[in-house]
Amino acid sequence: MLLSEFYKYVVKFGVMHDPRENKSAIKSFPDSAILYGKPSTRIKNILIGVDIEVGEILLAERIRSKQGLDLVISHHPEGQAYAHFYEVMRLQVDILSRAGVKFNAARSYLDERMREVSRKVMPQNHMRPVDAARILDIPFMCMHTPADNHAYSFLKKLLSEKKPNKIVDLIGILNEIPEYKFAEKELNLGPRLILGNLKRPAGKIMLEMTGGTEGPKEIYGKLRDNGVRTLVCMHLSDEHLKKVKDANLNVVIAGHISSDNLGLNLLLDNIEKKAGEEFNTINCSGFRRFRRI
Secondary structure (H helix, E strand, O other): OEHHHHHHHHHHHHHHOOOOOOHHHOOOOOOOEEEEOOOOOEOOEEEEEOOOOHHHHHHHHHHHHHHOOOEEEEOOOOHHHHHOHHHHHHHHHHHHHHOOOOHHHHHHHHHHHHHHHHHHHOOOOOOHHHHHHHHHOOOEEEOOHHHHHHHHHHHHHHHHHHOOOEHHHHHHHHOOOHHHHHHHHHHOOOOEEEEOOOOOEOOEEEEEOOOOOOOOHHHHHHHHHOOEEEEEEOOOOHHHHHHHHHHOOEEEEOOHHHHHHHHHHHHHHHHHHHHOOOOEEEEEOOOOOOOOO
16 A cells, blocks of 8 residues: 555544544644655555654664654654644544534634634644654655544444443443553553442443544533533643533543553554454554454
8 A cells, every 4th residue: 555545544544533523624734744755655664653753763664674664654744744633633523513513613712712722732842753754755654533533433333332321331332442452451541430420320421532632621511411421531731620520420531551552553454454454553652553344
């Protein structure tokens, strides 16, 4: 498969699993891109990590010299994709609207949160790993929201089918998923309840699994008013946690890196199905390949 084809399928499957209803309006994902490399590059051997920085690019050069390597993939955005990643946060408006929050209110809160995130991103040195890849002539790309969309849609479907009664049941369901099971058994970083009680009813569950990063802090009371009782998140800042406490919601942290793994694995499965072959993947920087095909 060519690099251009690979990226095309990243976008295609990302759109298919996107929570937005109007999928025809989604043309690309600002936080996912070919950061360096010729689109005509043929890829078979891939180094994949949740985060790829200069150290991993140097590791890629070492691997290439010993056994060959065609592409490096980061889940989290770098370079130009990191500089504008906050733009994808707007998809959270649709998620909040379906949870019962009025569309205009959700958009207003998201606009302010996006400005806050953009101010934090603005002074960062975005190009360090991209420059390293350019100097060493190593093709480099990132795929963020398309992978997170897969984690979101997978968990939404699973929880809809399983219908966990109590929080303890919800955590049990998550721990049956290979990525979370590995995190629990091998790393002691499995799903955790950080707010609430294991015996509490799970009630209406909302997933915070895609949309760039955490959404507006002010929204949790409105979610409570619209029947939400439990949040399942990748991660949650202390500032957000304070607002969640005020809303008296349960919070289950599924796990950041393990949730990223889930989304990446599902996306790679879809691309491999389309390609009709498996890529030779080398795991690094927190990534572990679990195939479901």
